[in-house]
Amino acid sequence: MLKIKAAVIRQKGGPFQIEDLIQEDPRPDEVRVRIVAAGMCHTDMVARDQLYDVPLPVILGHEGSGIVERIGSAVKKVAVGDHVVLTFMWCGHCKSCLQGNFTYCEHFYPLNFGGAREDGSVATHPDNGTQEPIHDHFFGQSSFGTFALVHERNVIKVPNDAPLELLGPLGCGIQTGAGAVMNALKVTPGSSFAAFGGGAVGLSAVMAARAAGATTIISADVVPARLALAMELGATHTINSREADPVEVVRKITGGGADFTLESSGHPVVLRQAIDALAIRGTCGIVGAPALGTEASFDVNGVMTTGKRIIGIVEGDSKPDLFIPVLVELYQQGKFPFDRLVKFYSLDQINQAAEDSEKGVTIKPIIQLE
Ligand code: CXF
Numbered sequence: 291m292l293k294i295k296a297a298v299i300r301q302k303g304g305p306f307q308i309e310d311l312i313q314e315d316p317r318p319d320e321v322r323v324r325i326v327a328a329g330m331c332h333t334d335m336v337a338r339d340q341l342y343d344v345p346l347p348v349i350l351g352h353e354g355s356g357i358v359e360r361i362g363s364a365v366k367k368v369a370v371g372d373h374v375v376l377t378f379m380w381c382g383h384c385k386s387c388l389q390g391n392f393t394y395c396e397h398f399y400p401l402n403f404g405g406a407r408e409d410g411s412v413a414t415h416p417d418n419g420t421q422e423p424i425h426d427h428f429f430g431q432s433s434f435g436t437f438a439l440v441h442e443r444n445v446i447k448v449p450n451d452a453p454l455e456l457l458g459p460l461g462c463g464i465q466t467g468a469g470a471v472m473n474a475l476k477v478t479p480g481s482s483f484a485a486f487g488g489g490a491v492g493l494s495a496v497m498a499a500r501a502a503g504a505t506t507i508i509s510a511d512v513v514p515a516r517l518a519l520a521m522e523l524g525a526t527h528t529i530n531s532r533e534a535d536p537v538e539v540v541r542k543i544t545g546g547g548a549d550f551t552l553e554s555s556g557h558p559v560v561l562r563q564a565i566d567a568l569a570i571r572g573t574c575g576i577v578g579a580p581a582l583g584t585e586a587s588f589d590v591n592g593v594m595t596t597g598k599r600i601i602g603i604v605e606g607d608s609k610p611d612l613f614i615p616v617l618v619e620l621y622q623q624g625k626f627p628f629d630r631l632v633k634f635y636s637l638d639q640i641n642q643a644a645e646d647s648e649k650g651v652t653i654k655p656i657i658q659l660e
């Protein structure tokens with residue numbers, strides 16, 4: 291048993307409350323990680339606001355980075371002292387996992403949003419003698435706290451010479467945008483790419499499109515500061531969707547439509563734009579998460595007769611043990627400067643971080659624990 295501090299959501303909409311808690315010791319296949327920092331992702335807000343069902347009270351946070359503090363007796367993947375990034379959770383035994391398609395694990399929802407281990411147990415209780423369950427294991431990690439208890443599967447070792455406090459967002463938002471471009475859409479050299487949504491995911495996609503050799507890279511958003519940053523990160527054009535019709539502008543820039551588009555805003559209207567802005571045989575990737583049950587429309591003949599493709603993408607189709615180290619290397623080589631998206635906050639400032647992120651003031655808040 292270990293005393294920890296963590297940010298707990300007790301009611302729909304928050305706030306995050308810092309609480310003293312007790313965390314169980316690792317089971318044989320588990321790892322205790324001393325959290326150095328944890329990025330804040332839009333999905334933390336989705337869970338806080340109960341747009342996805344997550345049991346309360348819960349510790350959110352799913353972009354943790356830290357140092358291995360203790361390992362269970364059967365853990366082989368990491369050793370005490372290793373630097374790690376935490377990522378999403380998958381079961382490892384369903385058909386998708388056996389095929390290596392971990393982001394489409396048949397048990398993805400309960401494992402990542404169920405607020406407990408795979409067997410339904412929680413590892414966290416208040417430090418006041420009561421046995422009240424504090425839901426944890428959000429994305430297998432619940433990293434808005436001083437320590438996380440995770441399965442060895444969702445621990446990814448990273449090099450000691452990389453800036454650990456920066457790396458947590460590689461475990462979700464950044465790999466979602468970069469992986470959508472590199473793994474799922476497979477953006478090709480000389481192609482055109484348009485990101486609809488200029489948050490952390492959309493801007494990561496812009497950086498990845500540049501790294502992949504796309505020669506026309508368009509960022510569409512409604513926040514001028516994000517559009518300016520997109521230009522610095524590799525966009526060749528930007529569109530303020532409040533001021534111009536992004537479909538028309540993309541068609542004009544590309545001479546008929548983009549080869550690849552990515553929808554990261556979570557708004558059905560924007561998804562429609564991302565489909566309409568495609569070239570013949572173009573592909574639109576969907577990564578934005580609206581409330582459960584949200585539906586969207588598209589012109590069926592428009593899609594069918596032009597051979598357009600529309601694909602859902604979770605976590606950038608990442609195989610995290612392979613892909614996260616690649617992103618670290620690209621960052622170290624200066625080809626993927628995702629540090630430009632980041633602003634650091636202390637755990638006490640976590641509600642401010644959430645507010646800044648929702649206002650668009652901060653693109654990727656990182657809560658620094660030490
Ligand atoms: C989520 C988005 C909603 C579906 C599951 C994965 N990505 C992480 O924030």
Ligand code: ZN
Nearest residue numbers: 331333462463
């Ligand atoms: Zn996320």
